[in-house]
Amino acid sequence: MLISEFKRADLIDWNVFPHQKATVEYLHRLSADELLKAFYTEAGLCEPVRYAPTDYEGWEYISCAIRGHFTGHYLSALAMAGKYCHDTRLAEKARYITDEMIKCQTENGGQWIMAFPEKNLNFLLKNKNYRVPVYVIHKVMMGLIDVWKYLGYAPAKDAVIKMADYLYDWSGKLSEEEMRSVINFESGGITEVLGEVYYIAKEEKYKVLAERFVRRDLFDRLIEGVDCLTNMHANTTAPEAVGIARLYEITGDEYYRKAAEAYYDCAIRKRGYFVTGGNNSGECYIPPYRQLARMGDMVQEHCTSYNLVRLADFLFRWTKNAEYADYMERVIYNSLLAQNNNKTGVVSYFLPITGGGKKSWQTDTKDFSCCMGTNVQSNVSYTERLLYREGNEFLLAQYIWFDGVIEVDEKDVHLWFGKVNFNKDMTSMINYRLNEYARPKTDIYKLFYDAKSPVSFSLKVRIPSWAKDAEAFLDGKAAKKDESGDYFVFDINGEKGEIEIRFERTLRIEKMADANLYAFVHGPKVLAGKIDRERTLKGSVSDPETILRPYDENHWGGWYYNYYTQGQYENFPVVPLCDVMDDSPYTVYFPIEEK
DSSP: OEEESSEEEEEETTTTTTHHHHHHHHHSSSHHHHHHHHHHHHHHHOOOTTTTOOOOOOOTTTTTTTTHHHHHHHHHHHHHHHHHSSSSHHHHHHHHHHHHHHHHHTTTTTSSSSSOOOHHHHHTTTOOOOOOOOHHHHHHHHHHHHHHHHHHHHHHHHHHHHHHHHHHHHHHHHHHHHHHHHHHHOOOOOHHHHHHHHHOOOOHHHHHHHHHHHOOHHHHHHHTTOOTTTTTTTTHHHHHHHHHHHHHHHOOOOHEEEEEEEEHIIIITTTOOOOOOOOOOEEEEEOOTGGGGGGGBBBSSSHHHHHHHHHHHHHHHHHHHHHHHHHHHHIIIIEEEBBBOOOOOBSSSSSSSSOOOOOOOOOSOOOOOHHHHHHHHTTTEEEEEEGETTTTTEEEEOOOOOEEEETTOOOEEEEEEEEOOOOOOHHHHHSBBBBBTBBBBBEEEEEEEEEEEEEEEEEEOOOOOOEEEEEEEEEETOEEEOOSSSSEEEEEEEEEEEEEEEEEEEEEEETTTSOOOOEEEETTTTEEEEOOSSOEEEEEEBBBBGGGGESSOTTTEEOOOOOOSSSSSSSSSEEEEGOOOOOOOOOBBBOOOOO
């Protein structure tokens, strides 16, 4: 099984790094003390010097039943940023919040650590829809787990185990029917975090506890091949699928693997998705290949996208099937990046697909929605889905540029991976083809490795499903593909060397499954027309260049894949959807009239 493992890595990708940077700056702007006020209140630690009515609103407001959930996400993001972004101030902030939570836990009797009262759990037993306490518990416990996992801070581990003890005692008193009531009120990924507690503590009771929260009636039906996801709230079950995937890794129980694979099969393969990779509308799964009726302003909830990427990541690590990496790539560019504002670090909860849709950006401190929580985590965790390892074999899954270090046979190996800038690399400009618009026809990526003494390891590099005429070289010698045809394979021996990968990143058109509506895609990026309504375009569906021409394509030596319609009654710009960072209207799908 593959694991994600860098000894150190810095993202240098101009597509991704601005999003990471904006998110890190947002994490710095938020006040730990403000986010802790609800925890202090619940624990009775409301001395005037510490407590005043919070300035933070939305889902973290002192009277909101979901208070505390974002603080859990925040802890996870701080821990990840501490590791992957080398930000010591954010790591220290994570330890400070953990210590303050532990003070609250002590005041609450030594186990309960939440920002809302324990009785909220018991409301579930009476079928009172008093929001989603188990979901919040998952987020807070996961935040503490991540502080332990990424920063090695032992008090966080001890605190989360004590909270698990509370849940073990509480849930152990419930009947099977009562437990089903608890699970039905959106329990998030509680199975994942309780599985992590079992993994950490190595006590059988925590495995028993995690399995109490498994929604077996759902997964049994999915394993049988029944579609029981249509019209179901997507982010109720997507985190559960992530949880059982982790339970498979921890317990080795094949049921959990079958369930995770069956979930992906039903949610993605047999359902299809919009060109962006999203498959939910109004937070509910669309019917299989029935997308037209679900177009609108409330498409593609960010939370669901993030959790489906995480599920695909599990399945990819188990199988090395490039299909999962291709799906992750589609969603990374056209949801996780497209729904994050790379100037402010905030999120657009939904991604409108309708004609003339607008991204609705949340604010720093007035919302704190579930999607704001997954947003801060996603943008500091891309490093986890770039380079994988199994023994002495490494696998590069995504084309996100990095400068990093891996360890081979106890030796540090420096890796640099990025795209050739033709304007600054004169040799490349001389040797490689240009298209009719005089821009590079071939994308060239290079990976340099450098060790202080000879090393030997194998490296596989994914060939994107959209890449045309892909070829690769190791120190000038042509590389082979593996049996699947999805990867280039390089056998590396020596101190240093150079890998070169070439392919065409073509402009293409993708049709909606159940309508004669079409979207433009360049490489992994969906394009959006900067127009406030759906317009019929004239041209050839089989040849997008009859409809679009390059526009504003070169800035200071860097190539931008912007377009402009041509030959239309009214022409307009067409740009990558992930580059739309304002609230201007855009359109993704268009009717096309053949001419």
